[in-house]
């Protein structure tokens with residue numbers, strides 16, 4: 281991540297306010313390089329993948345340069361698909377949320393012309409759309425580009441691959457001479473270079489290079505998962521991985537808190553680590569992880585910079601990092617002091633192309649992470665339950681507890697086994713998932729070669745800025761509802777000696 285803050289980049293105050301509201305801590309590398317160039321009015325050629333933060337890299341400076349009070353189209357973004365157009369439009373809407381009377385209009389093929397024409401008549405400062413439909417509107421005269429200040433070609437190589445390059449060139453030819461232009465592409469095939477040479481003369485070039493480095497001693501795994509199931513997958517990873525300390529990386533400060541709360545509700549000793557905490561609070565959090573008071577930290581890249589806690593056995597990349605540099609830094613939080621470490625990366629289908637870049641950069645292919653099947657998981661839970669139970673078998677209070685159960689059984693003409701069963705159900709109700717009474721559900725698998733499903737929200741990392749579908753939907757509790765008509769006492773948690781720490785930590 282960059283050392284610069286957003287405030288130092290010279291963005292419009294209203295844009296800066298929106299960025300802060302969305303919770304971004306610092307500019308990603310592409311943003312740090314792109315924003316000053318675009319703010320200076322230069323053309324820009326960006327070689328970067330999805331997931332690097334490139335939408336904000338062009339949206340923030342371009343929004344800072346327009347006259348928000350004028351309702352004519354001032355920024356035009358061309359995207360290869362309707363889904364991408366919608367996502368980019370959503371991103372612009374978020375970054376422009378502090379402007380008054382501001383409109384962002386997505387226009388794409390497959391949708392009725394009428395609402396698009398209505399939107400264009402009403403006025404929109406930003407138009408985001410697919411090339412074919414955009415050209416239709418230009419030809420019909422329903423879209424006019426006289427006041428256009430900037431044009432962005434997003435995922436240019438995809439537009440080429442999908443056969444839109446002629447439409448793109450036709451649109452480029454209709455933009456005003458003095459219009460600023462930016463082109464983003466993951467690769468630079470000759471036709472794209474030709475477009476760049478013709479329409480983006482003297483462009484500033486920004487490349488988010490992948491460094492070749494090997495992360496030694498750390499086994500690296502990848503788990504493809506749909507964005508909306510990320511939390512379920514994480515919950516399961518934490519259940520089955522024999523970790524000592526773990527660090528989970530997310531993208532925003534808000535997410536550190538949200539995810540930490542969710543994991544805490546699942547019984548983990550977890551704390552967030554982000555830039556909103558003051559120095560003393562951060563030190564305390566790290567100290568808690570070192571001492572074992574906490575087992576998991578949910579952190580942003582910035583807050584975890586340089587973190588050195590030998591007991592971190594696992595790094596979980598809940599959100600993909602912005603670049604390979606950040607990935608290498610994250611991964612290096614484990615395998616400290618010559619120990620072994622494990623890194624697990626969750627990727628959504630759209631982020632898979634990024635994975636290949638990463639493998640090249642770290643010089644090692646990632647292994648596929650296997651989540652246990654429901655049957656294996658049930659067996660594992662049964663074994664863990666047994667271990668926990670046996671942890672109480674030598675408890676000094678056992679005799680008293682047995683005598684009490686005998687009394688209850690006798691008074692109620694029950695078997696002792698029945699009383700023990702009722703006790704287990706009570707335990708399950710007060711600590712959902714503490715007892716494998718239910719068969720766990722299977723998580724939907726994405727095969728390594730499955731074609732990417734263009735997810736409307738969340739397919740790109742996070743979908744809408746600051747929005748993570750994984751957080752929207754709580755996972756299904758493993759064992760049903762919490763205590764109904766809670767019996768007296770302290771939530772049903774057995775007193776006395778705690779079971780072995782490892783099994784306990786996973787609960």
Ligand code: AMP
Pocket residue numbers: 303304305306307308311329330331332333334335336531532740741742743744745746747
């Ligand atoms: P993109 O590469 O534009 O698809 O962006 C990927 C994701 O990163 C989106 O979910 C954005 O909301 C998020 N994002 C972009 N810039 C930042 C930043 N500086 N800090 C945190 N998250 C960001």
